[in-house]
Amino acid sequence: MPVPAGAEGAFALAGYFHGTFAFGATSTTVTGRGAFLAIFDPTGQGHAFVAVRGNSGTARGVAIDGAGRVVVVGENKGGGEPTFGGVPFQSSLGMSSGFIAKTDADGRVAWVKGIVGVAGDAYARRVAIDGSRRVAITGSFNGLLDLGAGIRLAGAGGSSFVLSLDP
Numbered sequence: 001m002p003v004p005a006g007a008e009g010a011f012a013l014a015g016y017f018h019g020t021f022a023f024g025a026t027s028t029t030v031t032g033r034g035a036f037l038a039i040f041d042p043t044g045q046g047h048a049f050v051a052v053r054g055n056s057g058t059a060r061g062v063a064i065d066g067a068g069r070v071v072v073v074g075e076n077k078g079g080g081e082p083t084f085g086g087v088p089f090q091s092s093l094g095m096s097s098g099f100i101a102k103t104d105a106d107g108r109v110a111w112v113k114g115i116v117g118v119a120g121d122a123y124a125r126r127v128a129i130d131g132s133r134r135v136a137i138t139g140s141f142n143g144l145l146d147l148g149a150g151i152r153l154a155g156a157g158g159s160s161f162v163l164s165l166d167p
Helices: none
Strands: 011-023 026-040 046-053 057-064 070-077 096-103 109-115 117-119 122-129 135-141 144-146 151-153 159-165
Touching: 011 046, 011 070, 026 070, 026 096, 046 057, 046 070, 046 096, 070 135, 096 135, 109 122
Parallel strands: 026 057, 057 122, 096 122
Antiparallel strands: 011 026, 011 057, 026 046, 057 070, 070 096, 070 122, 096 109, 117 144, 122 135, 135 159, 144 151
């Protein structure tokens, strides 16, 4: 995954870990797999760490805007009560559900949303932020998915989606 950088040189990394993950003085432990977001200042010093806690999380894409706000996307498998930085988001029981989360420039969670298949899996794969701070997300799903414009039925073998969010 590319390492995105903000206008001032801050950058962010996202991925997943097993067991315990330490970031500076902060550490977190998960059973199974947990997704993470780490934000660094322009000198390479870590200044924020956020973990997705759930049954099996993976961060797939990350973007940072010119003001240092970060958006991360990924998925959580198996439902439960997943959280991103302590903020809960919707997930489907027994299926994979995507998530989209945004932080402020200090790494505090601004919001998090689940992308939940009505019947089937949903995955958020990549994210980009344009100069007007609009967010574009790509992903895939099988079964049924409703992103707010009505239910869509995936084709044989699954389908893709592009979701655009205003700042």
